[in-house]
Structure formats: structure tokens, C-alpha cells
Amino acid sequence: MFQYTLRRILIALPAILGVIVVVFAMVRLAPGDPAVMLAGEFADQETIERIRERFGLDRSMPAQFATFVGNLAQGDLGRSTRTNRLVTEDLAQFFPNTLELALGAILVALAIGIPAGIVSAIKRNTWVDAAVTFVALLGVSMPVFWFGLLAILFFSVELGWFPVAGRGSFAHLVLPAITLGVSSTAIIARMTRSSMLEVLDQDYVRTARAKGVQARSLIAKHALRNALVPVVTIGGLEFGRLLAGAVLTETVFTWPGVGRLLVDSILARDYPVVQGAVLVIAISFILVNLLVDLVYGVIDPRIRYD
Amino acid sequence: MKRLARLGFVLLAALTLTAWASAQNLVIAQGTDAVTLDAHDVTDSPTASIVSHMYETLFELMPDGSIEPNLAVSYEVSDDSTVWTINLREGVTFHDGTPMTAEVVKGSMDRFLDPDNAFTFRFLLDRIDEVVVTGPLQIELRLATPFAPLLAHLTHNTTAIVLPSAVEEFGEAFGENAVGTGPFQLDDWDRGSRIDMVVNEDYWGDVPAIDGVSFLAVPENTTRMALVESGEAHVAVRVPPQDIARLNAAPDITVENVSSLRTIYMYFNHTLEPFDDVRVRQAFNYAVDKQEIAEFVLGGAVRPSDAAIAPGIFGYTDVGEYEYDPERARELLAEAGFEDGLSTTLYSPSGRYLQDIQITEAIQSQLAEVGIDATIETLEWSAYLDKTREPAGENDVPVALLGWGTVTGDADYGLYALFHTSQHVPDGSNRAFYSNPEVDDLLDEARVTPDPSVRESLYADALQIVRDDAPWLFLHSETQLVAVNDAVEGLVIHPTERVLAWNVTVSE
Numbered sequence: 001m002f003q004y005t006l007r008r009i010l011i012a013l014p015a016i017l018g019v020i021v022v023v024f025a026m027v028r029l030a031p032g033d034p035a036v037m038l039a040g041e042f043a044d045q046e047t048i049e050r051i052r053e054r055f056g057l058d059r060s061m062p063a064q065f066a067t068f069v070g071n072l073a074q075g076d077l078g079r080s081t082r083t084n085r086l087v088t089e090d091l092a093q094f095f096p097n098t099l100e101l102a103l104g105a106i107l108v109a110l111a112i113g114i115p116a117g118i119v120s121a122i123k124r125n126t127w128v129d130a131a132v133t134f135v136a137l138l139g140v141s142m143p144v145f146w147f148g149l150l151a152i153l154f155f156s157v158e159l160g161w162f163p164v165a166g167r168g169s170f171a172h173l174v175l176p177a178i179t180l181g182v183s184s185t186a187i188i189a190r191m192t193r194s195s196m197l198e199v200l201d202q203d204y205v206r207t208a209r210a211k212g213v214q215a216r217s218l219i220a221k222h223a224l225r226n227a228l229v230p231v232v233t234i235g236g237l238e239f240g241r242l243l244a245g246a247v248l249t250e251t252v253f254t255w256p257g258v259g260r261l262l263v264d265s266i267l268a269r270d271y272p273v274v275q276g277a278v279l280v281i282a283i284s285f286i287l288v289n290l291l292v293d294l295v296y297g298v299i300d301p302r303i304r305y306d
Numbered sequence: 307m308k309r310l311a312r313l314g315f316v317l318l319a320a321l322t323l324t325a326w327a328s329a330q331n332l333v334i335a336q337g338t339d340a341v342t343l344d345a346h347d348v349t350d351s352p353t354a355s356i357v358s359h360m361y362e363t364l365f366e367l368m369p370d371g372s373i374e375p376n377l378a379v380s381y382e383v384s385d386d387s388t389v390w391t392i393n394l395r396e397g398v399t400f401h402d403g404t405p406m407t408a409e410v411v412k413g414s415m416d417r418f419l420d421p422d423n424a425f426t427f428r429f430l431l432d433r434i435d436e437v438v439v440t441g442p443l444q445i446e447l448r449l450a451t452p453f454a455p456l457l458a459h460l461t462h463n464t465t466a467i468v469l470p471s472a473v474e475e476f477g478e479a480f481g482e483n484a485v486g487t488g489p490f491q492l493d494d495w496d497r498g499s500r501i502d503m504v505v506n507e508d509y510w511g512d513v514p515a516i517d518g519v520s521f522l523a524v525p526e527n528t529t530r531m532a533l534v535e536s537g538e539a540h541v542a543v544r545v546p547p548q549d550i551a552r553l554n555a556a557p558d559i560t561v562e563n564v565s566s567l568r569t570i571y572m573y574f575n576h577t578l579e580p581f582d583d584v585r586v587r588q589a590f591n592y593a594v595d596k597q598e599i600a601e602f603v604l605g606g607a608v609r610p611s612d613a614a615i616a617p618g619i620f621g622y623t624d625v626g627e628y629e630y631d632p633e634r635a636r637e638l639l640a641e642a643g644f645e646d647g648l649s650t651t652l653y654s655p656s657g658r659y660l661q662d663i664q665i666t667e668a669i670q671s672q673l674a675e676v677g678i679d680a681t682i683e684t685l686e687w688s689a690y691l692d693k694t695r696e697p698a699g700e701n702d703v704p705v706a707l708l709g710w711g712t713v714t715g716d717a718d719y720g721l722y723a724l725f726h727t728s729q730h731v732p733d734g735s736n737r738a739f740y741s742n743p744e745v746d747d748l749l750d751e752a753r754v755t756p757d758p759s760v761r762e763s764l765y766a767d768a769l770q771i772v773r774d775d776a777p778w779l780f781l782h783s784e785t786q787l788v789a790v791n792d793a794v795e796g797l798v799i800h801p802t803e804r805v806l807a808w809n810v811t812v813s814e
Contacts, residue, residue, distance in 0.1 A: 031685075032688025032689045032692055038426060039426050044429060044723075053424070084344070094498065165533060167499055253529065254499060254524045254529060255499075256499040
């Protein structure tokens with residue numbers, strides 16, 4: 001197991017390196033100059049040149065890359081060209097917020113998605129199944145933006161149950177977590193349903209049933225455990241996606257997460273922050289996948305890694 | 307444990323919606339968070355709003371356009387207009403207790419002027435050769451040549467007085483640790499979310515009546531409006547025009563409409579045909595119905611331009627709107643040899659200015675009626691700025707929409723950079739490559755003339771020539787739409803696009 005984990009981490013290194021190179025090149029190849037952005041409509045050439053010099057943007061790309069990699073090796077991601085803050089400080093502040101939101105969302109998704117999928121599978125082809133399928137379809141198709149705004153207008157403005165926006169208390173987390181979790185809930189419910197159906201058709205389940213195992217125990221002990229393997233895969237991928245792609249939810253609810261930081265930084269051509277944020281997202285995605293692989297072994301001991 | 311207690315408190319506060327109001331803390335929702343709290347490094351108006359509560363300038367631009375002393379008490383200008391003697395206010399202290407002295411003010415100005423610091427707005431004061439301390443509370447600003455707009459420039463929020471010892475102490479982290487002389491001081495900054503300030507009890511002037519002010523960063527329009535509607539915020543800026551009626555219908559909210567110093571226009575690239583022909587440029591101006599755009603695209607929330615700068619700016623004169631006259635437009639086009647019409651491209655940002663792309667689309671359809679076939683090109687803002695500031699010869703943008711805020715309230719700032727021949731891009735901001743020696747002379751002279759009434763007449767002449775030369779398709783000056791809870795009194799919505807809570811009271 002330990003060897004396997006180590007090997008997986010080593011395999012991830014070239015991927016991270018690739019991400020670094022691609023991101024570094026991509027932000028610089030995009031049209032738009034950070035110095036012009038900082039200077040705005042008001043700037044004269046002299047000011048722009050001075051700003052370029054101040055942030056080392058007047059140096060050649062290879063020279064900038066060498067500095068970047070050199071600093072990265074020492075854990076230094078540089079300073080934001082927009083706010084002059086240390087990128088590592090920015091990430092240390094924004095990433096936990098994103099993690100909080102993504103965890104909230106995935107908990108919502110698992111807590112609703114798995115039971116809904118199980119019920120749907122057991123009551124196959126009944127009105128319950130149809131209702132779950134319909135709601136799931138709605139959940140996948142609904143634009144996050146629209147759902148979030150509706151939730152605010154109804155639960156916050158009309159009913160006054162939750163704060164409109166911002167971060168801080170548990171009450172602040174409820175609406176954004178649900179909004180972000182909706183599409184994952186739907187996906188997990190569908191995946192649980194089909195996986196359950198497949199398992200329920202298998203011989204050992206029939207045998208168990210013939211032996212007289214009670215329905216509740218049959219579902220919980222025999223079927224669910226095997227049905228969960230693909231659900232864990234999807235759940236892991238979803239979690240990774242939530243970590244990287246919460247921009248819309250973060251914007252609607254004014255959640256100070258890494259997605260919004262990234263978008264603001266891209267718009268400002270804030271190279272160091274873009275690089276740092278993408279790096280963190282890439283690493284967390286790789287870690288989540290690694291974690292998923294490890295969880296397999298716990299759920300299904302037949303899967304061995306050596 | 308402390309965190310848990312705090313969590314519980316926040317939960318309680320969130321559930322009792324009136325908590326903000328009873329704490330006498332004013333909550334203002336803006337579109338973006340502060341970028342930095344380093345007063346010298348501010349480049350955007352949301353940040354300027356926040357920083358203006360903590361830092362102060364030597365002089366203050368009043369909402370009516372007059373200039374009042376602030377950290378300064380008086381000034382004199384030498385006969386040759388090159389030495390400005392400034393007397394500073396007594397008894398002013400910074401938030402950390404350090405008194406403000408002439409040395410401190412010199413240190414602050416030297417920092418602003420240091421080319422190595424590369425502050426964007428350094429050019430505002432770069433006529434100053436030297437700042438000299440001439441007394442414990444007196445400095446002299448020595449200029450190489452006379453520069454009349456200097457007083458207006460000293461009101462700009464980026465020229466605020468910072469504490470040099472704090473700059474040294476905090477180093478690179480100075481932008482997160484505001485130490486100013488203003489009526490509020492920094493309490494807490496939750497990046498990307500909110501910034502809280504508490505009142506400065508030792509303030510030299512009238513101590514604010516509220517306990518504190520908070521700025522929330524809420525990019526999504528609907529969410530920002532929902533904050534005022536639910537009572538979680540007292541003020542929300544940038545009300546979308548389509549929301550005005552709905553918000554005004556709420557029992558306790560009023561949408562304020564205050565003019566801004568920002569003018570929106572489309573410039574014509576004079577290096578490209580057919581825009582080197584004044585008749586074509588005038589034809590565009592006659593072909594577009596500015597009133598209709600103001601009313602239907604912007605909900606009546608703007609003022610059609612009757613000059614290149616907005617009212618409220620020193621030097622503004624009404625030189626006459628181009629009335630909507632499609633017949634005249636067709637005649638002018640025919641005279642210029644385009645009786646069969648012409649085609650061109652309109653460049654427009656999307657989301658930078660109020661309803662920008664919608665304005666461009668309205669212009670496109672109005673131009674079509676006089677035979678001008680225009681396609682629209684939209685670029686992301688950063689690429690847009692880059693493309694429109696390419697030098698003559700390489701620059702192939704024929705017509706583009708832009709806005710210009712004359713943030714010093716002085717016509718020099720609004721006209722020199724946009725119309726003087728020396729300011730063609732990329733050196734300055736004259737993207738139209740407009741050039742008229744007469745205008746150059748008038749602007750040059752107004753720069754060095756000390757007498758305000760003479761300056762005013764020079765600017766009036768320049769504005770008239772610019773109007774007739776039509777280097778722009780003149781559109782409108784923006785207004786600021788701000789939703790304010792009726793319990794709030796004394797909020798200043800400043801023409802420089804800052805929202806100021808210095809004199810606010812909140813009734814229970």
C-alpha cells in the first residue's frame with residue numbers, strides 16, 4: 001500500500017510539472033498586458049514601462065520562467081502584480097474557503113444522492129423512480145447561477161431564513177453548499193441507481209435472498225457495498241470538479257474562494273496568482289484522485305495494489 | 307473556544323436581521339473588494355471609496371466642484387507660479403498616534419513621486435521638482451514650470467498623506483496595514499469578502515456619529531441588490547437600470563441618481579479613412595439619437611453630452627449637443643462621397659461601463675438607418691486596452707467606445723490627455739490621433755495660467771473647437787445609481803465615483 005501510494009505520487013509529478021509549464025506559457029500568450037491593465041485608461045507609455053520593470057515583465061520569457069521555477073523550488077510563488085500580496089498568503093486564505101464550500105456541497109450530494117439512488121433502484125419503474133429521475137434531470141440541467149439567485153430571492157429576501165451572501169457562520173454555508181451540490185447530487189443519484197440495479201441482479205444477491213436474508217440487511221450489507229465502488233469514483237471526480245469549478249457559486253454568494261480569485265486574476269493578467277491558483281487546483285485534483293483509489297481498497301478488499 | 311464563540315455570535319447576528327443596524331455600523335455593498343490599502347497605489351473607484359475613509363488628502367474636492375483645505379489649511383502661490391507654499395493643519399495624528407508634521411508630508415510626497423515605486427497616478431504630481439520643508443507645519447512645492455491644475459491634483463485620492471515610518475515598518479505588507487489620518491481606521495479585512503472599519507476617536511475633525519463602516523465585495527448585481535432588500539446592507543452601488551423601479555417601490559429604499567465625472571464616447575481613428583473627413587465624423591454624430599439611448603438603453607440614468615467633459619468639472623461649458631438629425635447625416639455623408647453609405651467596425655467592451663455593449667448595439671441599428679453598415683467587435687477588457695493603444699500605422703481600430711473619468715474635477719485632466727497632439731497613443735491617451743494646433747495652444751496656455759476665469763474661457767474655446775471637429779461620437783456622462791436605505795442620512799455619493807460615510811447617521 002505504501003509503495004503504491006508513493007508510486008502514485010511520483011507519477012503525479014510530471015503532470016504537475018506539465019501544468020506549471022502550460023499555465024506559465026498560456027497566461028503570457030493570451031493577449032493583454034498586465035502593466036496596461038494596472039495602469040488603466042489613464043496611463044502614458046512611461047508609466048507602463050515603469051510598471052513593467054517593477055514586476056520584471058520586461059525580461060524575456062525564459063528568464064521569467066527560470067526565476068519562477070527557481071522560486072517555486074523554495075516554496076515562493078511570488079507576489080501578486082495587482083495587490084502586491086504574497087501569492088502563498090492569498091492561497092492560504094482563499095483555498096480553505098473553497099475547501100469548506102466543496103466539502104459542504106459534496107456532503108449535500110452524498111447525503112441526498114445515495115439514498116435517492118437506492119430508493120429509486122429498489123422501487124424501479126414506479127412513480128417514485130420516475131420522480132427521482134425527473135428531479136435528477138432537473139438538477140443536472142439547471143444553471144447554477146439561476147438556481148443560486150432564486151434561492152437567495154426566496155430563502156433570504158422573502159423568508160429571511162439565511163443571510164444573502166458572504167462567509168462566516170454555518171447559516172452562510174447552507175445556500176451555497178446546496179446550490180453547488182445540486183448537479184453533483186443528481187449525478188450521484190443516477191450513478192447509485194444504475195450501479196444498485198446491476199448489483200441487485202447478481203447471483204449472490206439472489207442467493208442471499210433465497211437464504212431468507214431480510215430486505216433491509218440485504219440492501220445495506222450485501223448490495224450497497226459493492227454498488228458503492230463506482231459511486232466513490234464519481235463522487236471523487238465530482239469533488240475534484242467542485243474544488244476547481246465553483247466560480248459561479250462563489251460569485252453569486254460572494255464566497256471568497258479560489259475560483260473567484262482565479263477569475264479576477266485572469267482578468268487582471270495577474271500572472272503569479274493565476275500560476276499559483278492553477279497549481280493548487282491541479283495538486284488538489286491529483287490528491288483527490290489518489291484518495292479515491294485508496295478508498296477503493298477499504299470498500300472492496302478484492303482490489304489490491306501490489 | 308474563541309472561534310466557536312465567534313461562530314455562535316455570527317450565527318446569531320445572521321439570524322437577527324437587524325443586527326447591523328442596531329450596532330450603528332453602516333454596511334455598503336460594492337461590486338469588488340479593495341485591491342490594496344496603500345493609498346498611493348489605488349487605481350479603481352471601489353478601492354478609492356474604501357481608502358478615502360482611512361486616508362486624507364491635503365485638499366478636498368467637494369461634491370459641488372469647489373476645493374476646500376483638508377490636511378492643509380491654506381496655500382500661497384509665488385508671483386511666477388512656480389512655488390506653492392502650503393500650511394498644514396495643526397493637531398492631526400495618524401491612527402498609531404504619530405503626529406502629522408511637514409517632514410511626514412514631505413516623506414509621503416517623495417514616496418509618491420519616486421519613479422522606482424511606479425505608481426500609476428504619479429503623473430498627477432510629476433511637475434513638482436522638489437518638496438521642501440520650510441517650517442514644522444509648512445512645505446514648499448517647487449515646480450520647473452507653472453502648472454495651474456496642481457491644486458485640483460492635490461485633491462486626488464492617490465495623493466493622500468501616508469506615514470513614511472509605517473511604510474518602512476510594514477514593507478511590502480503596507481498595502482494591508484492602513485495607517486492614515488482619516489475618520490475611520492482598519493479593523494478587519496476578510497479578503498474577497500468584506501472590510502470593516504471602526505471610528506477613529508482621535509480624529510481632528512468631527513468624529514463620525516456611527517460606530518463603524520463595512521464594505522462588502524459583491525460582484526453579482528442581483529445578490530448586491532438582494533442585500534439592501536433584505537436589510538443586510540444599507541447601501542448598494544451600481545444599481546442595474548432595470549432594477550430602479552422595483553427598488554424604489556420598496557417601502558424603505560430609495561435609488562439615488564448622482565452625476566459622475568465620467569464621460570462615455572466613441573472615438574474616431576483619424577489615421578484611417580474615412581474618419582479623416584470631418585463630414586463623416588459629424589454625420590455619425592447626427593445619425594445617433596443620444597436621447598433615445600439614454601432613455602431606453604439606460605433607463606434615463608445618464609445625461610447626453612453637450613461637451614467633451616461633464617458638468618461639475620472646472621472648465622466645463624455647454625457647447626451644444628449634436629441634435630438627432632438623420633437627414634443632415636445623410637447629406638454630410640453624400641457630400642463626403644458616401645451617398646451609397648459606408649461600412650465600418652465598432653469596437654466595444656462588454657461589461658466595463660454601464661450597458662456598454664447594449665449602447666453599441668443601439669448605435670449600430672441607428673447608423674444602419676442612414677446607410678452606415680457597422681459590425682461590432684467585442685474584446686475582453688485587457689485585450690481591448692492593448693489593441694486600442696497601438697501606435698499610428700499599426701492601429702486598425704476605426705471606432706471604439708470608451709469612458710473617461712475626470713477624477714481631479716479639472717478640465718486639464720479631461721482634455722489634455724485625450725486631445726493634445728503630444729498625447730497620441732501609446733505615449734498618452736489620445737486614441738483618436740486627434741490633432742489641432744489651435745486646441746494644443748489653448749490647452750497649453752490653460753495649463754500655465756493661474757487666473758481661474760481666464761482658464762475657464764480658454765477651455766470653453768477648446769471645447770467648442772473639439773465639438774465642431776467631432777473627433778468623437780459624443781454620447782453621455784454617466785450617473786451613479788446607488789440604492790440607499792431610508793434610515794441612512796448624510797451619505798455622500800461623490801462625483802468622483804466614491805461613496806463616503808464620513809457624516810452618516812443611521813436612525814433606528
